[in-house]
Amino acid sequence: MTPEEFTGLLDRYGADLARWPEAERAAGQALLNKGPGEAWKQYRAAQLVEQLLREPVPAADHQLMDRILAAAHYQPEMQVEIGAMFSAWQRGLTATTICLSLVAGLFTGWSSTGYGSTTTYIEVEAGDIPGLTSSPGYNMGDYQ
Amino acid sequence: MLPLRMEKHHSTSSASAMAGSSDEELALLVADSDQQAFAQLMHRHLDRTVAVAQRVLFRRSEAEDVAQDVFLKFWRQPESFNPEKAKFGTWIYRVTINRALDVVRKVRPDQLPEDFDMTDPTPSALEDIAKAERRKALVATMAKLPERQRAALSLSYQAEMPDIEAAASLGITVKAYESLLVRARKTLREKLLAGGHHDA
Numbered sequence: 001m002t003p004e005e006f007t008g009l010l011d012r013y014g015a016d017l018a019r020w021p022e023a024e025r026a027a028g029q030a031l032l033n034k035g036p037g038e039a040w041k042q043y044r045a046a047q048l049v050e051q052l053l054r055e056p057v058p059a060a061d062h063q064l065m066d067r068i069l070a071a072a073h074y075q076p077e078m079q080v081e082i083g084a085m086f087s088a089w090q091r092g093l094t095a096t097t098i099c100l101s102l103v104a105g106l107f108t109g110w111s112s113t114g115y116g117s118t119t120t121y122i123e124v125e126a127g128d129i130p131g132l133t134s135s136p137g138y139n140m141g142d143y144q
Numbered sequence: 145m146l147p148l149r150m151e152k153h154h155s156t157s158s159a160s161a162m163a164g165s166s167d168e169e170l171a172l173l174v175a176d177s178d179q180q181a182f183a184q185l186m187h188r189h190l191d192r193t194v195a196v197a198q199r200v201l202f203r204r205s206e207a208e209d210v211a212q213d214v215f216l217k218f219w220r221q222p223e224s225f226n227p228e229k230a231k232f233g234t235w236i237y238r239v240t241i242n243r244a245l246d247v248v249r250k251v252r253p254d255q256l257p258e259d260f261d262m263t264d265p266t267p268s269a270l271e272d273i274a275k276a277e278r279r280k281a282l283v284a285t286m287a288k289l290p291e292r293q294r295a296a297l298s299l300s301y302q303a304e305m306p307d308i309e310a311a312a313s314l315g316i317t318v319k320a321y322e323s324l325l326v327r328a329r330k331t332l333r334e335k336l337l338a339g340g341h342h343d344a
Contacts, residue, residue, distance in 0.1 A: 010329070011327075011330045012326050014329070041337070042337075045333045045336045046333050049333050052282050052283070053297055053302075055279075057194060057199075057302070059191045064208050064212065065186050068186060068211075069179070069182075069186075071212070071216055
């Protein structure tokens with residue numbers, strides 16, 4: 001096995017020779033047994049890389065777990081509970097608001113169009129009202 | 145006031161009884177809104193979920209956000225996990241890696257984080273300067289790897305997922321997945337040698 005072949009196998013199977021296929025493992029080990037050289041240098045570098053890759057990342061702190069538990073358990077239920085607490089009077093309030101709005105709207109609309117007033121037009125002749133006559137200087141027609 | 149789910153289920157299971165339950169058994173309890181089963185699953189998988197996401201995102205806060213999203217989604221839609229199709233661990237890391245890739249693509253598609261944080265920023269007392277420098281160089285190189293190569297490394301080394309499952313997680317063939325790993329390892333190894341950090 002040449003150092004180049006050895007390096008290719010290092011990249012393919014990693015620095016743990018125990019994970020190499022048996023045939024290549026024996027040849028690779030034999031190359032390393034020759035002592036420091038190109039293959040040894042590559043092997044050492046691969047080992048260091050894998051040490052880093054296997055290096056444990058610091059444990060997640062309890063605050064993260066607490067945050068997740070809080071989000072999982074409390075938020076949805078809080079929403080449900082708040083909804084349950086207020087839903088009854090909220091529904092009543094909503095219904096009342098809608099009714100009042102409708103009444104107010106109808107009243108306003110009715111007033112502005114005049115349909116709400118009870119004006120009655122009666123044709124009256126001057127003579128129908130006692131004391132009011134079509135005397136000169138006072139002509140009802142001037143006001144009509 | 146206790147939430148409804150807690151009132152309903154707090155007496156149905158205990159933490160000690162759950163310690164011996166499999167992930168899949170716990171997932172079934174979660175489908176019945178069992179909050180203790182949910183907490184137990186997080187106890188088992190949250191750290192690694194964050195780690196898997198962080199290998200792709202390189203920002204701790206984003207990785208934690210992804211982990212939170214993934215677990216909350218599982219709580220709210222427990223039926224999204226099918227124990228007949230996958231182990232819970234495989235499934236949750238697959239969802240995590242895909243969510244992390246979504247974040248990379250949508251939030252910062254041309255990202256190359258300048259302020260990434262790979263691990264604890266404070267080196268341990270035993271960590272010498274040369275080792276810290278080597279790590280820094282490798283982390284910088286990892287951050288520049290294509291996102292799918294980072295995802296492959298994360299699934300392989302953090303999630304410790306078998307190649308066939310990892311390939312399925314990324315929606316590619318095993319051969320394509322192995323190719324991602326080969327290229328990523330090669331890039332990192334060559335960078336290490338070029339920087340002269342290999343003898344440290």
